[in-house]
Amino acid sequence: xxxxxxxxxxRIAALDERAEALKLKRGMGIADARAMHPAIDVVExxxxxxxxxxxxxxxxxxxxxxxxAIDGDDGLFLDVTGCTHLFGGERAMQDEILTRFFEQGFDxxxxxxxxxxxxxxxxxxxxxxxxxxxxxxALLSPLPLSAxxxxxxxxTSLESVGLRTVGAVMAAPRAPLARRFGAALLVRLDQALGRxxxxxxxxxxxxxxxxxxxxxxxxxxxxxxxxxxxRLAVALKSDLERRSEGARTLALLLFRVDGAVSRIAVGTSRxxxxxxxxxxxxxxxxxxxxxxxxxxxxxxxxxLSVLSVAAFDMLQGDLAGEVAxxxxxxxxxxxxxxxxxSDAAVLKPVVVESHLPERAVAVVPFAEAPQRRMPATDRATxxxxxxxxxxxxxxFRSPEPIEVPATEIPEGPPMNFRWRRALxxxxxxxxxxxxxxEWWRPGEExxxxxxxxxxxxxxxxxxxxxxxxxxxxxxAAPRWFMHGVFA
Amino acid sequence: MAMSAVARDTVFALRRQIAKxxxxxxxxxxxxxxxxxxxxAGSDITIVRRGLAxxxxxxxxxxxxxxxxxxxxxxxxxxxxxxxxxxxxRDAGAVAGFALSLTSxxxxxxxxxxxxxxxxxxxxxxxxxxxxxxxxxxxxxxxxQLLFSEAPKLPDALWIAEEAARMTAFAAVxxxxxxxxxxxxxxxxxxxxxxxxxxxxxxxxxxxxxxxxPTAAPVRLIVSAAPxxxxxxxxxxxxxxxxxxxxxxxxxxxxTALPGQFTLEWNPDExxxxxxxxxxxxxxxxxxxxxxxxxxxxxxxxxxxxASPAPGDKPSRQQRPAHRSPRRTG
Numbered sequence: 044x045x046x047x048x049x050x051x052x053x054r055i056a057a058l059d060e061r062a063e064a065l066k067l068k069r070g071m072g073i074a075d076a077r078a079m080h081p082a083i084d085v086v087e088x089x090x091x092x093x094x095x096x097x098x099x100x101x102x103x104x105x106x107x108x109x110x111x112a113i114d115g116d117d118g119l120f121l122d123v124t125g126c127t128h129l130f131g132g133e134r135a136m137q138d139e140i141l142t143r144f145f146e147q148g149f150d151x152x153x154x155x156x157x158x159x160x161x162x163x164x165x166x167x168x169x170x171x172x173x174x175x176x177x178x179x180x181a182l183l184s185p186l187p188l189s190a191x192x193x194x195x196x197x198x199t200s201l202e203s204v205g206l207r208t209v210g211a212v213m214a215a216p217r218a219p220l221a222r223r224f225g226a227a228l229l230v231r232l233d234q235a236l237g238r239x240x241x242x243x244x245x246x247x248x249x250x251x252x253x254x255x256x257x258x259x260x261x262x263x264x265x266x267x268x269x270x271x272x273x274r275l276a277v278a279l280k281s282d283l284e285r286r287s288e289g290a291r292t293l294a295l296l297l298f299r300v301d302g303a304v305s306r307i308a309v310g311t312s313r314x315x316x317x318x319x320x321x322x323x324x325x326x327x328x329x330x331x332x333x334x335x336x337x338x339x340x341x342x343x344x345x346x347l348s349v350l351s352v353a354a355f356d357m358l359q360g361d362l363a364g365e366v367a368x369x370x371x372x373x374x375x376x377x378x379x380x381x382x383x384x385s386d387a388a389v390l391k392p393v394v395v396e397s398h399l400p401e402r403a404v405a406v407v408p409f410a411e412a413p414q415r416r417m418p419a420t421d422r423a424t425x426x427x428x429x430x431x432x433x434x435x436x437x438x439f440r441s442p443e444p445i446e447v448p449a450t451e452i453p454e455g456p457p458m459n460f461r462w463r464r465a466l467x468x469x470x471x472x473x474x475x476x477x478x479x480x481e482w483w484r485p486g487e488e489x490x491x492x493x494x495x496x497x498x499x500x501x502x503x504x505x506x507x508x509x510x511x512x513x514x515x516x517x518x519a520a521p522r523w524f525m526h527g528v529f530a
Numbered sequence: 531m532a533m534s535a536v537a538r539d540t541v542f543a544l545r546r547q548i549a550k551x552x553x554x555x556x557x558x559x560x561x562x563x564x565x566x567x568x569x570x571a572g573s574d575i576t577i578v579r580r581g582l583a584x585x586x587x588x589x590x591x592x593x594x595x596x597x598x599x600x601x602x603x604x605x606x607x608x609x610x611x612x613x614x615x616x617x618x619x620r621d622a623g624a625v626a627g628f629a630l631s632l633t634s635x636x637x638x639x640x641x642x643x644x645x646x647x648x649x650x651x652x653x654x655x656x657x658x659x660x661x662x663x664x665x666x667x668x669x670x671x672x673x674x675q676l677l678f679s680e681a682p683k684l685p686d687a688l689w690i691a692e693e694a695a696r697m698t699a700f701a702a703v704x705x706x707x708x709x710x711x712x713x714x715x716x717x718x719x720x721x722x723x724x725x726x727x728x729x730x731x732x733x734x735x736x737x738x739x740x741x742x743x744p745t746a747a748p749v750r751l752i753v754s755a756a757p758x759x760x761x762x763x764x765x766x767x768x769x770x771x772x773x774x775x776x777x778x779x780x781x782x783x784x785x786t787a788l789p790g791q792f793t794l795e796w797n798p799d800e801x802x803x804x805x806x807x808x809x810x811x812x813x814x815x816x817x818x819x820x821x822x823x824x825x826x827x828x829x830x831x832x833x834x835x836x837a838s839p840a841p842g843d844k845p846s847r848q849q850r851p852a853h854r855s856p857r858r859t860g
Contacts (some may be wrong), residue, residue: 270722369699390678392662404662437658499772503757530627530775
């Protein structure tokens, strides 16, 4: 028995057959139920977990159709248009769905109809029924008003005027109904009867291309999965070739026998269609996920979908039949690392126009970086500067505060400083190079300026320090930071 | 002369056979050491090196410093793993700078190829992330040529390095590791070395604050920062300024097993090394005659007044401008 809190009282939210046999009902207070049967077992409702379970089931239903939508707290819409023949017709498909759910331990009602509204009513009021086209009216007329998916207030007011079945509402004149109970009622009615189109919005975007393989014998081993991936990728390749496209995002869906679904996605930095390469990417991804994928009793359906595509440029090979493309090699290398580790595992620096050192070079993930240009042809010649500003070879991601006990002159370089608990004696110093904050950016108007110094310590190491702010009587003493290391 | 001619022939035949099995031919290496005189050791000494005999002239990256190249037996092997050590994490700047100057030399031959720099998250946090505009200014490596890879853990970094080392699309692969982790043992370095050999590309293993451990790399260099020379101006060296990057390079391991310490200076304009003389006299006073900035008031001594001699050609305390020296009263 599951309880939930409603109006400050614990009430029964759901109960099983044995509890029903004890004459307990939904909505009954837990205290009353306990008084009647002290031995009952009460579990607190967990809406979050229910939702997760429903989403898991929706994932699993992906095996029947890519168009799966979640309906409320306890329903799923499956748009099986054009899918039924794959499972041997409507009857066979519904039976299979019901059997499989039953084997997983779920008590499921299903209805199949031409409109979502009729299917909804059929599932909820008949349990296992297939409504042929045109029979919606016959199905709905004897049903109570709750079969129409209307708001409870509308339903009670309809019932108060004596309209207790859908048939009665259908028989009533439309204009007064709309005037009195709102347009929503008639919209729902028309949708259920197929006079209005109702779109079921799928919870996942539909993949432009996907290939799948049903397996008589479930697979468990990673090697087998990889082999299947390359076979599916071969099938995918011809489709991609026909569309002259390459895959940018690929997803591998592994349907476990007992209902769990694993979804493994990989991204590529350039369009790809070679089965060998696709297999390599999934090899890395599967190796990284080895701990997280629980094969259980095995996967009985494997699907490879292309989630996003991009135009694929054909390359002319040379006479030896080889296409030497270093960029492609590197892109594949980066993709494999991304598949195994994370998107941020391969980074590329991008020069940004900014005075602030930490902003002047942005480090972006490889896939997002602009493609490498041909070296030094289209590059504008840099402005001639006799002394380009000295920049360190390593920069700390966040400047580290240092202690500076004394400077020679107030605005001058430090004489010694303490960084990471070690004391450094300054042998030589160059500077300052004053870098002001970028006042035109919002939120940085009043930021203090920085005076950068190149410092060489007594052992010859070179550092880049800065003083934030200026010495003045009114303001707090400026702070010093270590920002980089020179070669 | 103990060996008879027959025995010698047998030895050579055996060596040739070994080389054939290994797929390389042994070659004679001249003995560059000035200490080992030819008359004491005799002409019997034959140092045989293996593994790099296919194209000996092309197989080495010449640093441009005669003494260092000779001590390394021709230069840094190109198709190999090379270790560059820093004694402390704070030497990371110098170690990275030296490795990047080697990369810059490599890029002279392979223009436009990208460079991959792999590091663990730890080292990039402790020693700072590579800064592309600094690398461009000093070593001429374009930001578009650079690829960084930040691995969360050491095994991941090693995996990336192994995958990258077998590719020919990179001009060089740098792997940066901090400390002396257990995972980076002889086997791991051997795997990297073998991949570098077969791909023919250098892999530089940067080890910050690492100890000298058994390694498969043929060369281990220990790099630390050296005080930079002053900037050169028309009027002579500018006192108190910090000039080109300088490194002190010790040879920790090499095929010739010759010891040596070198102070190298990197020329960012020509992208070449220059060796600094061992113990230069203070250069500032040499170019007197009015072009010098006014020396500080006080006695000018022939030797630095400080107890420890100023290393390198750092100008001594008295020769620095007045405003830089500590305040004196009276």
